[in-house]
Amino acid sequence: MENLGSLALLLAFCVSIFALVCSVTGALRKNLYLIAAGQRAVYVVWALITTASGILVYGLVSGDYRMMYVATHANKAMPWVYKISAWWGGQEGSLLFWSWILSCYGVAVVFTNRKQFKTMMPWVVGIMSFTQTFFLVLNNFVVPPFTVWAIGRGIITLPDGQGLNPLLQTPSMAIHPPMLYLGYVGFIAPFAFAIGSLINKQPGDEWIHTTRRWTLITWLFQTIGVTLGMGWAYYVLGWGGYWVWDPVENASVLPWITATAFLHSVMMQEKKGMMKVWNMVLVSATFFLCIFGTMLTRSGIVQSVHAFGISSIGNYFAVFLAISIAATVWLILDRLDFLKSESQLESVVSRESTFLFNNLLLLASCFAVLWGTLFPIISEAIGGEKIGVDAPFFNRVNVPIGLFLLFLTGVGPLVAWRRSSIESLKKNFLWPTVGMFVLMIVLFGAGMRSLYALMSFGLCLFVTMTIFSEFIKGTLVIMQKESMNVVRAVVELTHRNTRRYGGYLVHMGVVVMFIGFTGAAFNQDAVIEAALGETFHLGRYDMKITEVKDGETENYAWMKAVVDVSVGGEHIDTLSPERRVYKSSRQPGSNVDIRRRLNEDLFLNFAAMSQKGNGAVIQAYIFPLVSWIWVGFWVVLFGTLVCLVPAKIKYSYARTEVIGTATNVPREAHAKT
Amino acid sequence: MQRLKSLALLTLLATLSIAQNPMDFVSPDIKRVGMKLSCLCGGCRNSVGDCAMIACGYSLPARQKIKQLQTMGSSDASVIGRFVKEQGLKALSEPEATGFGLLGWVMPGFAIALGLIAIVVYVKRFRRPAVITESEVPAALVAEYEDTAARELDRMQS
Structure with a gap:
């Protein structure tokens, strides 16, 4: 079977080169046969990589321990779900998984655009095939997944495997990497369209809509992936939080930030034909940051619990990045005339300006995260000594930027395109501003002293009021004109312009998430060593360990502390945090127990056995408002899906401009207009 | 066993x-x-x-x-x-504000400053010069008219 897998990968590599050569040659010579051959080769590459992947997954599930990858990432005792997820649990398998997703995107892009962009598509296929070829080089020659154990000429088989890293044996880890990869890999599609349009000097605006749609889809996957990762860190790693600015976490969020910036600034291009160069830079940067993030995770450049260990694979990524960046920069510079702005900025107080500031802040945040991630490496390379950059640095730099972005989230949508008068600004923002300050004063009066928390809560209300005002205004008009009830009017309003109102929902989700983030300012924690039957306290909770149980499953042995939780003498819950030792790997793991509520989570971790009275050492945390982050995520998800629904009314963006006002027109004539 | x-x-x-x-x-x-x-x-x-x-x-x-x-x-x-x-x-959990560590703190601020300069340059370069009109209509009315027109166009397009 492993030979068949290797053969399939080798053939995929050859066919991918064929697709690249056919597409580029076909585009240059305008040969339709070659172009068609290139596009069909994309389907063949997908079939071959799917075959190879299927063989690996079959090996993992059936326990073919002759294969090194299977023996080091699976064992007999693992549930079948984790046997499948072992596909992306190690370097070789995850790169094959990457290749497979890339080939899926290739098929999707070719199939959905088979009847449009006739002259641009060969370039799109060429760029995707180039990237696919690079990953197949890695799959075939650098980290092949089908290596077998061998002594001399004889293949040996092991009785059982080592099993998957215990940290990865959780349900969210079965979903988190595929989602993240769908996001990471998916950014190839907008990049390929953008570069294809540059090479081809693609006329019209349709391609930018396609690029935007692909970006939105991959952005959605990336958002799901990052949030699942936060959830995993929260309840599996026992970090006592959901985000600690780990280099690999940072690597995952960098392309997400640039893609977010692009999703905003692309509106300037669609509506005004402006910022074309900038959008090209953003799309390219997003793709390169995806590749850079992959390099960071897999090369061992940085230390992280997520990283795959030290490997020479980073050199291959560095070469790929260098070639791709150089080619992109040259192409953008060469095509500057094609990227000329079609209109001008009419006023500094306009929607266009808010997009500029939005992009500035997002990019500043992106740079700060990148800089903080690389600073230890840079300091070691230049100064000879590694300087530590951890969570406090990132928080100090990013919290103010985040708050300013939140402010723009409220301001941006209510400022008109072209120009806004002071009167209209007053009218739109008076009540939200009043609400914001009133809330801040009330919270201050209630004893809240954290400046950032006060600002964050105030801004959350500000943005919420601006979003609601938009929905209310539109709904009232529809209710009056169409005689609809409120619910139908809201649905109708949203359906008429899904992009606009879906966007508002995404903004609302971000606000809800910010409420959750702000809760971190009030976290409480304690590490308590308590004997059996002894009561301990944290915040308003009284807790008592009533029992320490043990047992085993096929996969691991476990110990569980049963903790009764009460408030004011009334029993409210029983939590059972658990410690495990996985049999095959002998690695310990934990399974925390959380009492989730909207106002706060009570989070218990069974840290260790206690030497006093057969009790346990419990790490107890109170995380206020953390559930709002997960709720906000669902709102963001819903809003993004709404954005992807085609609008009921097809809007065309005429490049109209106010070029002046008529002179000497009598007052009455103005009134009539 | x-x-x-x-x-x-x-x-x-x-x-x-x-x-x-x-x-x-x-x-x-x-x-x-x-x-x-x-x-x-x-x-x-x-x-x-x-x-x-x-x-x-x-x-x-x-x-x-x-x-x-x-x-x-x-x-x-x-x-x-x-x-x-x-x-x-x-x-240390964050760089010291001295020596090479200072660079760690300065760079994000420097990037924002650079971005602001870029925005100023962009605005100066791509901002349409204001149209000078000689009108007997009061300036406030013209502003109101322009504001309404901008809002209407915005509503039509967004």
């Missing part, structure tokens, strides 16, 4: 757990100093003061050491200095 194997595993689990029991209550004094020190376990990016990694091989002994030094009367600065002397500057 199976029973014996299970017993051995549970003993291992208990041994591992008890061996990981140097956790002490993190007092505010330890936390204050610990927040300025980085957890160098390699698995997280927390500070020693708030690292909650299970069985962390760095932050738990580091906290004990902080406690020990504080009991001996060491000031916060000298405790931190001791860690820096042993581990180098990577022991």
